Amino acid sequence: MRHREKGYGQAQGKDRMNEDRVVQQMGDRAVDTVATLPCDRIKHLIPLVRRRFDCIDISREEVGVGLCAGIALAGKRPAMLIQSTGAATLLNAVCSLTVYYGLPLPMLISWRGHYREGIEAQIPLGRVLPGVFAAAGIETVPVETPEDIHRIGQGIQRAFERPGPVAVLMSPRIFEPEAQPTVSGPETRLQAPEPARPTATPKREKSRGSMKRFDAIRAMAPHLGDAAVVVNIGVPCKEVCAVADGPNVFYMLGSLGMASAIGVGLAGSVRRQVVVIDGDGSLLMTPNILEQVAAHPAGNLTVVAVDNGAYGSTGNQPTVTATQGIDLERLARAYGIGDTAWAGTPEGIEAILSKRPWPRFLHVTTAPGNASVPNVPMAGEEIRSRFMDWLQ
Numbered sequence: 001m002r003h004r005e006k007g008y009g010q011a012q013g014k015d016r017m018n019e020d021r022v023v024q025q026m027g028d029r030a031v032d033t034v035a036t037l038p039c040d041r042i043k044h045l046i047p048l049v050r051r052r053f054d055c056i057d058i059s060r061e062e063v064g065v066g067l068c069a070g071i072a073l074a075g076k077r078p079a080m081l082i083q084s085t086g087a088a089t090l091l092n093a094v095c096s097l098t099v100y101y102g103l104p105l106p107m108l109i110s111w112r113g114h115y116r117e118g119i120e121a122q123i124p125l126g127r128v129l130p131g132v133f134a135a136a137g138i139e140t141v142p143v144e145t146p147e148d149i150h151r152i153g154q155g156i157q158r159a160f161e162r163p164g165p166v167a168v169l170m171s172p173r174i175f176e177p178e179a180q181p182t183v184s185g186p187e188t189r190l191q192a193p194e195p196a197r198p199t200a201t202p203k204r205e206k207s208r209g210s211m212k213r214f215d216a217i218r219a220m221a222p223h224l225g226d227a228a229v230v231v232n233i234g235v236p237c238k239e240v241c242a243v244a245d246g247p248n249v250f251y252m253l254g255s256l257g258m259a260s261a262i263g264v265g266l267a268g269s270v271r272r273q274v275v276v277i278d279g280d281g282s283l284l285m286t287p288n289i290l291e292q293v294a295a296h297p298a299g300n301l302t303v304v305a306v307d308n309g310a311y312g313s314t315g316n317q318p319t320v321t322a323t324q325g326i327d328l329e330r331l332a333r334a335y336g337i338g339d340t341a342w343a344g345t346p347e348g349i350e351a352i353l354s355k356r357p358w359p360r361f362l363h364v365t366t367a368p369g370n371a372s373v374p375n376v377p378m379a380g381e382e383i384r385s386r387f388m389d390w391l392q
Ligand SMILES: Cc1ncc(C[n+]2csc(CCOP(=O)(O)OP(=O)(O)O)c2C)c(N)n1
Pocket: 037, 038, 039, 040, 061, 083, 085, 086, 087, 089, 213, 232, 233, 234, 235, 236, 254, 255, 256, 278, 279, 280, 281, 282, 283, 308, 310, 311, 312, 313, 314
């Protein structure tokens, strides 16, 4: 869906000058349309971009390559604003579409796993990404410090001149509070976005009450001890770790869109009950996994779609389940999963999980919001070994 002039409502202060400067670079190079998918490190930049340009919210980065190709074919000037994880997943489309047809594609990439990274799972990709682009013949423009921000405009310019893809790798360093200028520079200070306005009332038959993801996880926790549990990336892992940690939990810390796929693979290979705690953003990125959920033969798989209507872990930017009233349970049924249920309260979750067998797809609608809980205190290999030992 295209948007303009709609902020997500994050607090914007005088200490966000570098975000303004990035927007200015894009505006100076006459970018008109931006395909976006959020990253936590650019959560203050996204509302400013949305205010200034036509924005298209995408739920999978690769789709943005196609959208930008269509926009460029129409003679307009598109760009993408995404996380580096997603930039790595779109190489086929960039090579076979953008490069092959000689289309412009400036990609402004939040470069994770590179600078003061708190999430270890980001590091293997962040380290190799420039080499991956180099091997593919895609020009990269590293933006390491605030002094490099002018290079963003140069990168955009080159993408339109060539024309072709250019990967502008923006280090999170440039958006750190201490990297922000204290006084206004020569560039004009952009107006901060207005608080989020309610979108047109979506067609929604299910309530999104006061329950948050953490309340839903707390309601599930007493039932999960015997099950193998796979948890979606980000804050869901932290929240499960706070109230239901155990060797039966596989925290999937790095691969958005993969939790249900891991669960299907697991459920087909063990007799135990497998529960996936997935998210709306994740399922919207890879809805085709619902084919395999539907085809899974045994009755030992439950995908719980915790639908908070947002990319909660990156700053609660709304997803289409909230803005368009897309009902994930109806989507699951359309894929042929007959055995579905819905809960919108902790009591509703309790009522469903206290009876066996559990449904194959449980849609849980919640309000957005993240609990303030610590990170998962384990590295990937520890999580893997602990889980595999428990499965024996
Ligand atoms: C390919 C890719 N694109 C973007 C991201 C950044 N990212 C990490 S978590 C997340 C939000 C996930 O939202 P959802 O699945 O709804 O779970 P929630 O955090 O709301 O519980 C995003 C966009 C990523 N990790 N990988």
